[in-house]
Amino acid sequence: MSAVSTDSAGATASQETGDDDAGSRIGAPLRLMAVHAHPDDESSKGAATMARYAREGVDVLVVTLTGGERGDILNKAMERPEIRADLAAVRRAEMARAREILGVRQRFLGFTDSGLPEGDPLPPLPDGCFALQPLEIAARPLVRAVREFRPQVILGYDENGGYPHPDHVKCHEVTIEAFEAAGDPDRYPDCGEPWQPAKLYYFATFHKARLMALHEEMQRRGLKSPYEDWLKEWIDDPDKPGPEITTQVPCAEFFDLRDQALLAHATQIDPESSWFAVPRDVQQAAWPTEDFHLARSVVDTEKPEDDLFAGVRDSVSSASGRSG
Numbered sequence: 341m342s343a344v345s346t347d348s349a350g351a352t353a354s355q356e357t358g359d360d361d362a363g364s365r366i367g368a369p370l371r372l373m374a375v376h377a378h379p380d381d382e383s384s385k386g387a388a389t390m391a392r393y394a395r396e397g398v399d400v401l402v403v404t405l406t407g408g409e410r411g412d413i414l415n416k417a418m419e420r421p422e423i424r425a426d427l428a429a430v431r432r433a434e435m436a437r438a439r440e441i442l443g444v445r446q447r448f449l450g451f452t453d454s455g456l457p458e459g460d461p462l463p464p465l466p467d468g469c470f471a472l473q474p475l476e477i478a479a480r481p482l483v484r485a486v487r488e489f490r491p492q493v494i495l496g497y498d499e500n501g502g503y504p505h506p507d508h509v510k511c512h513e514v515t516i517e518a519f520e521a522a523g524d525p526d527r528y529p530d531c532g533e534p535w536q537p538a539k540l541y542y543f544a545t546f547h548k549a550r551l552m553a554l555h556e557e558m559q560r561r562g563l564k565s566p567y568e569d570w571l572k573e574w575i576d577d578p579d580k581p582g583p584e585i586t587t588q589v590p591c592a593e594f595f596d597l598r599d600q601a602l603l604a605h606a607t608q609i610d611p612e613s614s615w616f617a618v619p620r621d622v623q624q625a626a627w628p629t630e631d632f633h634l635a636r637s638v639v640d641t642e643k644p645e646d647d648l649f650a651g652v653r654d655s656v657s658s659a660s661g662r663s664g
């Protein structure tokens with residue numbers, strides 16, 4: 341396995357941290373992989389969906405491309421020298437806690453956070469960071485992870501990264517590359533046995549219809565909506581309409597776990613922040629789903645969907661039936 345150490349800059353490729361009850365689902369027939377750029381991204385996008393599927397017996401694996409070592413400390417209460425001293429280790433511990441709460445497995449793929457460049461002109465990205473890696477180097481550990489884990493469904497970011505961070509845009513590129521290459525025996529031949537995932541989705545979290553619904557429900561209850569200015573300034577760009585929502589997964593009863601997982605990322609998430617400005621019961625009433633865009637599928641499925649495994653379940657159960 342010497343190839344592992346050459347995967348990426350300073351990477352130890354497969355640092356899986358997942359010896360909790362998720363162990364009982366290892367080898368489950370349905371497998372869901374969520375591809376994220378930084379620790380905490382898994383808790384802000386699709387977290388309640390993962391918690392729901394995990395509790396239904398699906399084997400859920402989060403892969404995190406970078407260690408998040410260039411993230412700022414965004415919670416004043418955590419601005420302490422001992423935390424600054426080894427932010428990477430703190431963020432790994434936060435990730436382990438969030439993973440436990442969600443009931444999923446998680447693996448770091450070993451790249452270095454690119455940081456969010458700010459200023460005009462933008463400063464260059466730091467040497468060796470994830471966003472600067474050539475595509476084949478950047479996608480390699482993910483291709484290997486897909487071939488090892490063999491997910492039917494992969495969740496990832498759209499072409500805008502969902503958020504204009506260079507690591508998120510890169511994350512989109514490697515997810516597409518892995519979806520397309522993992523099943524092809526001629527590509528990445530030293531990265532394991534080919535495996536073709538059936539479906540690839542993009543997260544559709546902060547879309548206008550959802551924000552409007554939350555905003556209106558807050559107003560209806562006489563509460564102050566945190567989205568007033570955001571919605572006022574929202575520009576509907578016909579060239580960038582945002583991904584069409586094809587799939588809505590009901591998961592309101594898991595919003596509580598999602599919030600707990602977010603809070604576990606204590607350096608990144610301020611409990612006083614806008615993440616928690618809309619009470620949970622308002623969210624559950626106004627928008628009880630998490631939403632996705634089906635970007636690729638090699639199986640037939642009817643849209644709109646309410647299940648990420650639509651079109652997959654039948655073939656999986658008949659296949660396991662055949663093998664006894």
Ligand SMILES: [Zn+2]
Nearest residue numbers: 377378381505
């Ligand atoms: Zn991120």
